[in-house]
Amino acid sequence: MTTNHILTVENLTTRFQTPDGEVEAVNNVNFHIDPGETLGVVGESGSGKTQIFLSLMGLLAKNGASTGSVRYKDKEILNLQPRELNKIRGVSMSMIFQDPMTSLNPFLKISRQMTEVLVEHRGMSESDALARAITMLDRVGIPGAAQRVHMYPHEFSGGMRQRVMIAMALLCDPEVLIADEPTTALDVTVQAQILDLLRDLQTDFNTATVMITHDLGVVAGLCDRVMVMYGGRVVETGSVSDIYYDSHHPYTEGLLKSMPRIDRADEESLFAIPGQPPNLQNLPKGCAYQERCEYVFDRCCAERPLLREFGNGRASACFREDDK
Amino acid sequence: MSVMNKSAKKDASPILSVRDLKVHFPISSKGLFAPDRQLKAVDGVNFDLYPGETLGVVGESGCGKSTLGRAILQLIPPTDGQVAWLGKNIVGAPHRDMQPLRRDLQIIFQDPLASLNPRMTIGEIIAEPLVTHKPELGKEEIKARVKRMMARVGLLPQMINRYPHEFSGGQCQRIGIARAMILEPKLIVCDEPVSALDVSIQAQIVNLLQELQREFDLSLIFISHDLSIVRHICHRIMVLYLGNVAELADRDSIYAAPRHPYTKALISAVPIPDPEIERNKERIVLTGDLPSPLSPPSGCVFRTRCPFAKDKCAQEPPVLERVSDSQEVACHFHDSI
Numbered sequence: 001m002t003t004n005h006i007l008t009v010e011n012l013t014t015r016f017q018t019p020d021g022e023v024e025a026v027n028n029v030n031f032h033i034d035p036g037e038t039l040g041v042v043g044e045s046g047s048g049k050t051q052i053f054l055s056l057m058g059l060l061a062k063n064g065a066s067t068g069s070v071r072y073k074d075k076e077i078l079n080l081q082p083r084e085l086n087k088i089r090g091v092s093m094s095m096i097f098q099d100p101m102t103s104l105n106p107f108l109k110i111s112r113q114m115t116e117v118l119v120e121h122r123g124m125s126e127s128d129a130l131a132r133a134i135t136m137l138d139r140v141g142i143p144g145a146a147q148r149v150h151m152y153p154h155e156f157s158g159g160m161r162q163r164v165m166i167a168m169a170l171l172c173d174p175e176v177l178i179a180d181e182p183t184t185a186l187d188v189t190v191q192a193q194i195l196d197l198l199r200d201l202q203t204d205f206n207t208a209t210v211m212i213t214h215d216l217g218v219v220a221g222l223c224d225r226v227m228v229m230y231g232g233r234v235v236e237t238g239s240v241s242d243i244y245y246d247s248h249h250p251y252t253e254g255l256l257k258s259m260p261r262i263d264r265a266d267e268e269s270l271f272a273i274p275g276q277p278p279n280l281q282n283l284p285k286g287c288a289y290q291e292r293c294e295y296v297f298d299r300c301c302a303e304r305p306l307l308r309e310f311g312n313g314r315a316s317a318c319f320r321e322d323d324k
Numbered sequence: 325m326s327v328m329n330k331s332a333k334k335d336a337s338p339i340l341s342v343r344d345l346k347v348h349f350p351i352s353s354k355g356l357f358a359p360d361r362q363l364k365a366v367d368g369v370n371f372d373l374y375p376g377e378t379l380g381v382v383g384e385s386g387c388g389k390s391t392l393g394r395a396i397l398q399l400i401p402p403t404d405g406q407v408a409w410l411g412k413n414i415v416g417a418p419h420r421d422m423q424p425l426r427r428d429l430q431i432i433f434q435d436p437l438a439s440l441n442p443r444m445t446i447g448e449i450i451a452e453p454l455v456t457h458k459p460e461l462g463k464e465e466i467k468a469r470v471k472r473m474m475a476r477v478g479l480l481p482q483m484i485n486r487y488p489h490e491f492s493g494g495q496c497q498r499i500g501i502a503r504a505m506i507l508e509p510k511l512i513v514c515d516e517p518v519s520a521l522d523v524s525i526q527a528q529i530v531n532l533l534q535e536l537q538r539e540f541d542l543s544l545i546f547i548s549h550d551l552s553i554v555r556h557i558c559h560r561i562m563v564l565y566l567g568n569v570a571e572l573a574d575r576d577s578i579y580a581a582p583r584h585p586y587t588k589a590l591i592s593a594v595p596i597p598d599p600e601i602e603r604n605k606e607r608i609v610l611t612g613d614l615p616s617p618l619s620p621p622s623g624c625v626f627r628t629r630c631p632f633a634k635d636k637c638a639q640e641p642p643v644l645e646r647v648s649d650s651q652e653v654a655c656h657f658h659d660s661i
Contacts, residue, residue, distance in 0.1 A: 044522040045493075157613045158385075187384035187549065189610045192593035196609060214523060217552075217595025221602040240599045258527040262552040262594045263601060265576060269534060270556060272527035276492050292524075 005032040005071075006175050006208050007056075007093075012068035012078070014048070014055045023280050025051040025064070027232040030307075033176060036206040040219035040240070042255070043229030044277050049212050052229075053178045057095055058085045072176075091121050094169035098181035100161035104153040110137075111149045114168055121172060136167040140197055159190035166197065173205065180212045195222060216259055220244060225313065228252050231278045231288030234307055238314040248316035250293045287318070295320055337411070338372035339510060339543050340396070345369045345405035347388070347395045347567075351618060363617050365391040367567040368405070370644070375510070378537065378544040380558030380575075382551055382590070386614055388567040389547045393513040396545065397429050398422060427457050430504035434516035436496030440488040447484035450474065450502045457507055469506065477502045477532060494525035498532070505536060513545045518553060530557055551594050555579055563587045566617055566625040568641075574650035583653040585661060586610075586626050624656065632661045 014026035026048045033039055043049040055066040056078060070078040072088055089095075097103045105113055114136070115129035124132065130149070137145035140163040153161060162182060169177055179198070183191040199222065202209055211223055219226055219240065226243040228236040228251065236249040247253045257271040275292040284290055287300040299319050307317045347366040353359065366388045373379050381389045394400040396407055398414060406413045409425060417425075430453075433439035440449055450470045454461060461469075471481035477498045488496055497517060504512050514533065518526040530553060537544060548554050554561060561578050563570045563586065571584040582588045589608040596602045610629045615621055621628045627637040636656050644654045655661075 044524060159613055187614075188551070188593040189384065189589055190613065191595075192607065192609055193611075195595075215595060216523070216597035217602065220597050220599040221595050244597065244599050255523060256597060258524050259597045260527070260530070260550075260552040260556040261596065261598075262555055262579070262591065263596050263598075265555070265579065269531045270527040272531055273524035274528070276494065277522060277524070 004034065006035055006073060007033040008069075008071040009052070009056065010069040010071075012052060012055060012066060012070060014051050014060065014064055014066045016061070016064045018063065018281075020281060024283075025232050025280060026055060026066070028068075029234055031227055031234070031237065033208045033210065035175065035208055036202070037225065038202065038209040038211060038223045040223035040226040041210060041212045041229065042214065042216060042219055042226060044214060046277055046280060047229040048232040049229045050180055051232075053095065053180065053210065053212065057089050057093065057178070058082065059095075087121075090117055090174075091172045092174055093176040093178065094172070094174040095178040095180065096162075096165045096169045096182050098184050100158065100165045100185075101153060103165060104161065106153055109150055109152055110156075110164055114149070114164075114171060117168070117171055132171065133167070136171055137164065140164075140167045140170075140201075141193075142167070159186055159193060162186060162190075162194055163197070166194075166201070170201065170205065170207070174207060176208045176210065178210045178212070181214070182211075183218065184213070184215070191218075198222065216244075216256060228255070231283060232280055233288065233317065234315075235289070235318070236316045237307075238316075239312070242312075242314055248310075248314075248321060249318050250295050250320070251289050254292070254294075336374055339375050339410060340373040341406070341408040341411075342369060342371050342373075342396060343406040343408070345392070345395060345407060346403045347391050347400060348403040361618060364567050364620065365617065366395060366402075369562075369564075369567075369569055371562060371569075371572060373511070373543050373545065375543055376537065376541045377560065378546055378558045380554040380561040381545060381547045381564060382549060382554055382561060383564035384549060384614055386566075386617060387564040388617075389549075389564050390515050391567075392564070393431070393515050393545055393547050397431060397513055399431070424457075427453075427507045428510040429513075430507070430509040430511070431513045431515065432497070432500050432504050432517045434519055436493055436500055436520065437488060439500055440496060442488055445485050445487055446474075446479075446491070446499050449488070449499060450506055453503060453507050470502075473502045473506050476536075477505065478528075492525075493521050494528060497521060497529050501529075501532065501536070505540070508540055509542070511543045511545070513547065515547045516549070517546075519548065519550065526553065533557065551591060563590065566614065566620050568625050568654065569644055569652075570626065570654055572644065572652045577648065577651045581651075583647055583651060583658045584626075584655050585630050585632055624654075632657060 009031050012026055012029045016023045016025055029052055041049045054060050056070040066078055077088060111130060114133035118124045118129035118132055134145045134149050137149055142148055142163055183194050223240050226240055227234055230251050236252045254273040258273055260270055273292050278288045286302055287305050290296050290300045305317045305319050307315045308321055309315045345366055346368055349363040349365060350360040351363050353361055369392060383389050391400060395402045402415050407415050447470055451466050454466050474481045479498050518529050536542060546558055558575055560574055562572045565586050571587045582591055589610045592607045612629050615628055623639050624637040624642050627633040642654045642656045644652045646652050
């Protein structure tokens, strides 16, 4: 199948060797990203949503290893040597993280941290690189960019630091921007500013964006397609309206129902998904969601449901679908 | 439930009255003879809390909401003002007078694991308040009460000898709640109790807090930055900005018709998990960041980010004004915006 996908992930599995045995953080994940689209990756802590992208960026912890295939355009990039991978990551694919303070080097001025990549990858001169860094900081809404580029990370507020991170990620005009909970550490009014910025940038640069988040509100406002993760597996994918208005998987349904809504005044108690998120070290036989599912039946405990396609990029991993 | 509460609270007298509460932290200045500066974390807060009521305290980081919660419990000594517990001022009360009151005043923290001593079993953790405040109880009685409370908050009583690290975040928060509830207090300050938890677990903990409130007629001060959760659990809501109350109102009034521009912006900034609504709603996007609390703006502290600020806002600080039975607002122009 020839496609114009920018990123194609096939059968990606990531395992970690731990003192307590092997943990499968990502299990047989398949997806793709097209130019200019925004993919939301939703799941709880430990669902594997971040590990997928650390795997394909070659940023896994030392005890982790991945198998499968990740293609950037037509080039296989999974498990490439760092030298080779560096031609792509930070240049064609960038990633921003939840906590901007820990992702920036506290000892280096912003100018140094921003120009490095341009000098290294683009062969720019120091002065051109600095000019480009200032333009980018200006673009993401940092007032007085020409002065502030010479400051240290601690001199910026949380929201401003996240803007710096975004500016850094966009320096080399990447085709894919992976944002891992970029607004979780921020206050709501600042979050709104950053989300607006991401939306604007996407219109301006047509960057394909992956939004990794646990916040279904953020996904609702920003994403075209959604991928829901549970226990290291994709349990449902679809367009944003499919997922929000016609979810097939009981976990997606439960997640949506358990979100308290600011636009509704309900007197009754919140819908809560019972139980705890699964322990990856000790996943039950069959469906990982069985212990918390309200529709569970015999087959769910005996057999693992596979992701079933319904066309239009719609898929769900639940045996209930067999009856539909 | 909240309807019942609202009617009930009008007759009852407040369990807690806070008057002009201030917490200022001295910040040493550079230079030998330069005077110390004051960080006004909480700068004149007033409210009453009734039995069985939940007051939400919302605001962004650095607005003073946690400091307020701790100052009410005298965990941080207030600089000025009064905190009347059952009609008696407890600000500056000596330790021996505070000690018996602590039975009624409890707190739950944001980070469930960090607030539990890793070297104590959860049985010891939950029992500690009993051992301190009710030394007359025998070992067996204490254990029985701990097990009863564990079952009540949704922990298996046979886990009594396990250590905190063996539990997930949601379960650790249940342990924190059990520890706070074991003395059957009258007031619990909940400081961002669900912020560190996953969505599916948040709902469990919120429901548990609501059940316990009904069962024990608890009053709660629910400190949070999440306005969706606050709408769900609170009867009244106080919006703080740089240590000042911007708005204080009934839940329904504040969400249906916020009067302060900051409240409006806060509510409109919360993403709604519905693509149609989220993409078409009207939003007030604030520019800039929270100013440094060390040098707050003159006049109205919100004016530097307020889209409606006028000259008067820089000159005079607005006072909290009652605009209806259930709503108070601190804004010079609440009528015209």
